[in-house]
Amino acid sequence: xxxxxxxxxxxxxxxxxxxxxxxxxxxxxxxxxxxxxxxxxxxxxxxxxxxxxxxxxxxxxxxxxxxxxxxxxxxxxxxxxxxxxxxxxxxxx
Amino acid sequence: xxxxxxxxxxxxxxxxxxxxxxxxxxxxxxxxxxxxxxxxxxxxxxxxxxxxxxxxxxxxxxxxxxxxxxxxxxxxxxxxxxxxxxxxxxxxxxxxxxxxxxxxxxxxxxxxxxxxxxxxxxxxxxxxxxxxxxxxxxxxxxxxxxxxxxxxxxxxxxxxx
Numbered sequence: 001x002x003x004x005x006x007x008x009x010x011x012x013x014x015x016x017x018x019x020x021x022x023x024x025x026x027x028x029x030x031x032x033x034x035x036x037x038x039x040x041x042x043x044x045x046x047x048x049x050x051x052x053x054x055x056x057x058x059x060x061x062x063x064x065x066x067x068x069x070x071x072x073x074x075x076x077x078x079x080x081x082x083x084x085x086x087x088x089x090x091x092x093x
Numbered sequence: 094x095x096x097x098x099x100x101x102x103x104x105x106x107x108x109x110x111x112x113x114x115x116x117x118x119x120x121x122x123x124x125x126x127x128x129x130x131x132x133x134x135x136x137x138x139x140x141x142x143x144x145x146x147x148x149x150x151x152x153x154x155x156x157x158x159x160x161x162x163x164x165x166x167x168x169x170x171x172x173x174x175x176x177x178x179x180x181x182x183x184x185x186x187x188x189x190x191x192x193x194x195x196x197x198x199x200x201x202x203x204x205x206x207x208x209x210x211x212x213x214x215x216x217x218x219x220x221x222x223x224x225x226x227x228x229x230x231x232x233x234x235x236x237x238x239x240x241x242x243x244x245x246x247x248x249x250x251x252x253x254x
């Protein structure tokens with residue numbers, strides 16, 4: 001996806017990517033990204049949580065406006081489970 | 094901020110399947126087109142790599158890897174018509190609410206409330222896990238760019254899975 005974002009940006013259309021894999025985004029460097037530390041399959045939020053989905057998208061649009069340095073990643077503050085990162089340990093197990 | 098090391102996980106998975114280690118693209122710089130328009134006047138198009146397609150009307154993706162095709166999803170699609178063909182992420186939640194990976198209903202609401210000018214009449218989906226990088230760069234990406242230009246898209250919003 002980062003490569004598609006780069007091609008579209010080179011073609012003159014501004015892009016914004018929402019990422020849940022920070023290391024891949026750091027490596028491929030799309031022009032503008034927000035990072036959300038959620039399990040894969042929830043890039044724009046939890047199911048049926050309309051408010052969270054809207055917040056993530058609006059934060060992403062804020063980043064579209066604010067990022068001036070190519071390749072910038074803005075970290076979003078949302079946690080999958082408050083104060084509990086057990087899902088990350090399960091992915092890595 | 095701690096986060097899962099997906100590059101290491103993917104390399105380990107490739108090695109365990111007998112493939113050589115996968116080399117990720119490493120870019121030191123990024124292209125940049127300044128965003129100078131008013132978002133409230135912009136046509137925004139959406140791309141997801143979640144493997145969504147219109148059930149019964151479009152071909153499902155090859156759910157394993159290297160499917161270089163894309164699907165066009167009209168803005169007024171009934172999300173109940175969408176299905177997912179993708180073997181590399183747990184899409185149980187996205188099956189019940191596509192907005193987890195393809196937030197088209199939220200974008201329609203943002204159009205209605207005037208946060209964006211409009212959602213593009215055409216939006217896009219692909220299947221991730223494309224390891225044929227030359228074909229991705231030289232075929233799929235330029236095809237999508239040319240569709241965006243035909244549709245006069247001002248902003249492209251990408252949701253990788």
